[in-house]
Amino acid sequence: MLETRVSVSGHFGEWLQGRYGPDGPVALVTVPCPALRITTPGDAPALFPQTELRRFADLLGIAPYFPGTARALPVGAGAGASTATLVALARAAGFEGTAEALARACLAIEGASDPLMFDQPDTLLWASREGRVLRHLPAMPACEIVGGFSGPAVRTDAQDSDYDDIRDLVDAWAEAAARSDLERLAALASASARRCARRRGPAGDPTPDLARKLGALGWQRAHTGSARGLIFAPGTVPAHAEAMLTAAGLRHVLRFVTGGA
Known part of the structure; x- marks a missing residue:
């Protein structure tokens, strides 16, 4: 089967992160980083067990045929490795649904996700533990x-x-x-x-x-x-x-x- 090449940018920490209100959800404004990427196909070690990937596929309504990835970003560094991996795998496997649906599936697997499935993710105040947009923000200058x-x-x-x-x-x-x-x-x-x-x-x-x-x-x-x-x-x-x-x-x-x- 011909594998589709997909590349997804990670991020480089956050511009802002904290509680949105004293008792509000954890929220962030991400820093998109085109220099840090996950690409499919590749041969990097898997970040998720096959059981979780099958569940991810079920949540998205797609077949669980995921390629390997090439990882040009570190894990555990605040660079979005886990979310970028799931987004790349979903797109490589043919997912064509909404960013919101992809965010819900990523959240179910990760427990906390970054908004890397959206265009211009830095224009979103993102509830990372809830997988939803709290507020739309103006685009910042370069x-x-x-x-x-x-x-x-x-x-x-x-x-x-x-x-x-x-x-x-x-x-x-x-x-x-x-x-x-x-x-x-x-x-x-x-x-x-x-x-x-x-x-x-x-x-x-x-x-x-x-x-x-x-x-x-x-x-x-x-x-x-x-x-x-x-x-x-x-x-x-x-x-x-x-x-x-x-x-x-x-x-x-x-x-x-x-x-x-």
Whole structure:
């Protein structure tokens, strides 16, 4: 049988993540990352047992004939490896339903999912433990991220809701995105990252210092996972940025453009 080639982008942590209201659901605004991808077919080790893949196929109403994958992103790093894998497998197997239906199936398998099945996922405030859109947001302007991975891998626990309330940040984000105010958006992403660091750690994260030393607009992180990034206006990244991140201990340093209408 001829295998269909499919490629799905991962993400690089979040712009914002926390509770949407004091007792609200865990919500996030993701950072799409075209440099991190899952591709089919391939020969990477499977992330899911066959029993779960058969259940996934049943939920989608498709035959459970899934190809292998090639994985150009780390697992447990806040890069969306599990969701991107399921989305790629579903599309390779011929699923043509809605993004909402695919999100429900991914959630049933993962327990917490990223909105990688949607076009422009960074325009969604996403309830990751519920697999639904809480709010539509304006598209943010393009920016350049230089980042890497700091510390150990951390897999998402779907029962973990130990996050700060970020409703104030979400409201401010919507206003700043509507104005295409990248400087303000970077400040809001930094605020979300700082709240996460204070509540969840880890201590000694080098990313804020790197942002100051390199003149970045701000920084962002995986609120669960090891992805860390510095935010720049396009074309303003210092030539030595990657070398500084590597010297500070970040792994697999990369640069990519994200955002834009």
